[in-house]
Amino acid sequence: MVEIVSDNIISPLGTTSEENYQNVKAGNTGIRTYDSLFGIEGKVSCSKIDDALIKSEFDAEVGIDVGYTRLEKLAMISAWKATKAAGIDTSSPGVKLYLSTTKGNVGLLDEMDMYCDKLFLHETAREIAWRLYNRTVPLTISNACISGVNAIIAASRDLEAGRVEYAVVTGVDVLTKFVVAGFSCLKSLSPKPCRPFDIDRNGLNLGEAAATVVLRKSNGEGANVHFVKGAIRNDAYHISSPSRTAEGSFNALNYIMQDIDKEQIAFINAHGTATIFNDEMESVAIDRMGLNDVPVNAYKGNFGHTLGAAGVLETIISKYSILDNTVIKTLGYETLGTSRKINVATENFSTDKQYFVKLISGFGGVNAAALFKKGGAK
Amino acid sequence: MIENHPFSYIYEGNSEYCSEHKKVYISPSQVAESNFLTAVYRSLGCNYPKFFKMDDLSKAGFLVAEMAIGAYKKELDPKTTGVVFFDRKASLSTDCIFAKTIADADNFFPSPSVFVYTLPNIVSGEVCIRHGFQGESAFYVLKEQDGNQIQNICQDMLVSNSAVVCGWVDFVAGDVFARAEIFTAEDFKS
Numbered sequence: 001m002v003e004i005v006s007d008n009i010i011s012p013l014g015t016t017s018e019e020n021y022q023n024v025k026a027g028n029t030g031i032r033t034y035d036s037l038f039g040i041e042g043k044v045s046c047s048k049i050d051d052a053l054i055k056s057e058f059d060a061e062v063g064i065d066v067g068y069t070r071l072e073k074l075a076m077i078s079a080w081k082a083t084k085a086a087g088i089d090t091s092s093p094g095v096k097l098y099l100s101t102t103k104g105n106v107g108l109l110d111e112m113d114m115y116c117d118k119l120f121l122h123e124t125a126r127e128i129a130w131r132l133y134n135r136t137v138p139l140t141i142s143n144a145c146i147s148g149v150n151a152i153i154a155a156s157r158d159l160e161a162g163r164v165e166y167a168v169v170t171g172v173d174v175l176t177k178f179v180v181a182g183f184s185c186l187k188s189l190s191p192k193p194c195r196p197f198d199i200d201r202n203g204l205n206l207g208e209a210a211a212t213v214v215l216r217k218s219n220g221e222g223a224n225v226h227f228v229k230g231a232i233r234n235d236a237y238h239i240s241s242p243s244r245t246a247e248g249s250f251n252a253l254n255y256i257m258q259d260i261d262k263e264q265i266a267f268i269n270a271h272g273t274a275t276i277f278n279d280e281m282e283s284v285a286i287d288r289m290g291l292n293d294v295p296v297n298a299y300k301g302n303f304g305h306t307l308g309a310a311g312v313l314e315t316i317i318s319k320y321s322i323l324d325n326t327v328i329k330t331l332g333y334e335t336l337g338t339s340r341k342i343n344v345a346t347e348n349f350s351t352d353k354q355y356f357v358k359l360i361s362g363f364g365g366v367n368a369a370a371l372f373k374k375g376g377a378k
Numbered sequence: 379m380i381e382n383h384p385f386s387y388i389y390e391g392n393s394e395y396c397s398e399h400k401k402v403y404i405s406p407s408q409v410a411e412s413n414f415l416t417a418v419y420r421s422l423g424c425n426y427p428k429f430f431k432m433d434d435l436s437k438a439g440f441l442v443a444e445m446a447i448g449a450y451k452k453e454l455d456p457k458t459t460g461v462v463f464f465d466r467k468a469s470l471s472t473d474c475i476f477a478k479t480i481a482d483a484d485n486f487f488p489s490p491s492v493f494v495y496t497l498p499n500i501v502s503g504e505v506c507i508r509h510g511f512q513g514e515s516a517f518y519v520l521k522e523q524d525g526n527q528i529q530n531i532c533q534d535m536l537v538s539n540s541a542v543v544c545g546w547v548d549f550v551a552g553d554v555f556a557r558a559e560i561f562t563a564e565d566f567k568s
Contacts, residue, residue: 039483102497104468109477121468122521139527140519142468143499150516157534178473181480182493231538234461234506234515240494251512255538363494364503366515 002156002227003218003375006086007316008078011209011303012047015057021320024302025348027331031193031205031304038177040184043191047207047304048175062131069105072124075172076131078210083132083168086214090132094165097138099125100151101308107176128170145362146232147171148311149370152213153230159217171312172210179206188275196272196298196330197279197344199337204273207304211313221376225319228371231255235365242277246285248367249359253289256371265294266353267327267345269318271360272298273305282359283338297345301331311360318356322374327351385559386445388438390414390552397445414554415441432504433472438547439463439501442558446543447509450560460513460539461502464528465547468519469498505543513539536563
């Protein structure tokens with residue numbers, strides 16, 4: 001088993017995990033509505049980080065800017081804060097960075113040709129690792145929207161095999177004309193703040209964030225929240241729409257639920273992007289597993305869809321919520337709008353259960369499920 | 379990587395492809411007629427029209443996976459077969475194509491069918507769809523073709539997958555190299 005030693009989130013809702021969690025608990029959102037963002041016609045709602053915040057955090061925490069990009073700075077601030085809180089020596093060869101990102105510095109394509117090193121995701125990972133004085137070759141995960149959970153799973157396997165001592169898992173993506181234009185032409189974006197699982201949902205909001213967890217191998221005891229097991233499964237159905245029968249998500253969920261009773265699950269933190277198809281598919285997976293009574297929530301109404309950061313960020317918010325014995329409500333949700341009946345959380349409420357499930361899905365037919373528990377939980 | 383483990387590859391530099399040591403050369407006229415990847419596709423006798431919708435990264439990965447699976451002697455259980463691909467540049471070549479469609483406000487025509495291929499893991503998804511593989515699928519970006527890292531990832535996948543189709547794609551215009559091989563837990567028994 002693997003434990004979360006420390007973590008950090010940088011988002012419009014704060015620069016520490018705790019601050020982000022308190023804002024989510026209070027029902028706050030970083031989503032704002034913009035007119036013609038990046039010159040793209042029409043209204044769009046996004047969760048965007050203030051440039052001044054990045055600058056002040058970077059100067060205060062990391063220092064020395066040798067021409068890093070906005071995305072690199074965000075990742076560095078997050079990784080720096082999380083590793084500092086863990087008290088680990090990041091220059092040790094036993095420490096390895098796992099970078100989860102879908103598009104990295106793709107925004108630079110406007111200004112540079114494709115042979116610029118900054119456009120290579122492994123270069124971005126190296127840059128971040130070096131800023132931590134770490135020379136271990138990093139691993140870059142780019143598995144669409146499940147990248148963050150995929151990175152946690154990949155890191156856990158290395159830790160359990162004893163290949164590394166500490167895993168620094170950082171997820172990051174930023175808003176660019178590239179991703180806004182892309183999701184816009186897919187007709188996936190809601191002009192208004194998104195409404196996960198709601199009958200009136202009509203698309204997602206993009207968001208930017210960097211999130212980091214520092215992991216190490218553990219015996220399952222101790223006070224930290226633990227990653228118990230995870231699974232990734234493909235739908236084998238379509239590259240951009242989820243399986244109607246939720247094949248991959250169900251199979252992943254089925255794998256992680258093998259040795260656990262549903263009564264022990266405090267909540268399922270779904271992907272809940274608020275697109276028609278994603279939320280419907282997740283309801284099918286949850287229904288097929290017979291988890292209809294288990295509370296379900298999603299944080300997309302607070303952060304938007306933060307792409308490569310999402311899996312890490314949402315795991316961290318869920319960690320704080322289980323430590324706070326609280327299930328967090330789904331911001332933007334009012335009336336169930338999926339074909340299967342599931343129990344979406346409409347208000348914050350207390351829980352004494354010890355486990356939570358993280359679900360996530362993405363293009364390419366990928367789905368992941370991960371089981372986490374409070375330290376010492378049986 | 380594991381020594382003497384059979385793999386399939388395509389290499390545009392020499393217009394050759396090879397499956398289980400059977401090397402085939404494509405004639406310059408075949409390549410000139412369409413392009414290298416399409417010439418390999420035709421030469422393999424594939425019938426999968428979706429191939430023509432794919433971007434070049436997916437085409438290259440698809441072809442080597444086709445060859446590796448075709449040459450594989452044992453049965454693959456689709457429910458539990460996983461697919462993992464690695465490369466150096468993620469989906470950068472298609473990213474460039476998409477970026478050109480949005481660079482100019484007066485000539486703004488982003489296409490959904492291009493945008494979906496700006497995710498590199500689509501290649502793994504395409505192979506899963508083709509063969510109904512419902513195991514683990516993933517994509518990792520590496521600076522080098524790091525055999526140790528690739529092997530560790532495949533070995534870890536085999537804990538909950540009966541077989542793994544593992545591919546590498548080096549995509550440089552005019553000089554594509556891609557390879558794929560199939561691992562099972564037996565390959566890692568020392």
